Amino acid sequence: MITLNINGKDMQIDADPSTPILWALRDNLNMTGTKFGCGAALCGACTVHMGGQAIRSCVTPISAAVGQKITTIEAMAADHVGKVVQAAWVKHDVPQCGYCQSGQVMSATALLQSNKAPTDADIDGAMSGNICRCGTYQRIRAAIKDAAQTLA
Numbered sequence: 761m762i763t764l765n766i767n768g769k770d771m772q773i774d775a776d777p778s779t780p781i782l783w784a785l786r787d788n789l790n791m792t793g794t795k796f797g798c799g800a801a802l803c804g805a806c807t808v809h810m811g812g813q814a815i816r817s818c819v820t821p822i823s824a825a826v827g828q829k830i831t832t833i834e835a836m837a838a839d840h841v842g843k844v845v846q847a848a849w850v851k852h853d854v855p856q857c858g859y860c861q862s863g864q865v866m867s868a869t870a871l872l873q874s875n876k877a878p879t880d881a882d883i884d885g886a887m888s889g890n891i892c893r894c895g896t897y898q899r900i901r902a903a904i905k906d907a908a909q910t911l912a
Contacts, residue, residue, distance in 0.1 A: 764825050766791075767835040777823035781815075782806045784822050785832060793833035793862050797891075804890030807863035808832050814870035816889070833862035842869045844910050848903040856894035864890050868904050876911050878904065 761772045764781075766789070773779075773788045785791040785808075794817055797805030801816035808817045809831040810824075836842030845868050855861045864887070871878055871886035878886070883904050892900065 766830045778821045781817035781820050804863040805860050807866040814867045841873050845869045845907045848907040852899045852903040854899045854903050860892050
């Protein structure tokens, strides 16, 4: 059994230490908000926070998360910055198919938790690992800027 702190709660996971965090969340804990996209850390659909940083859970083993705090999309409504980001997402009508959105929100929230006034270059850097097949990048940028203004 491996103990992980997920969304502020210690949870026991009966899995091999090499199991990616993504599969521990989805298969062991039935937390399906974090999505599987590519399995190679290229698309960002699986983004969660570990120690406050956006990481790709599809390639990060649970052994690397022991003693760390993992935050998933399920906790964003209770996080002040996450709540502001989600409200901006709705205001700017960001999602189309929605599949990438949990990863997009997690990356945007991590950015705004560390940088309350991001430049376009900061936004590009933070969001560059998140792919949106629907192409809503301009709305994503607008929503991040709006959220930053709300948080200022």
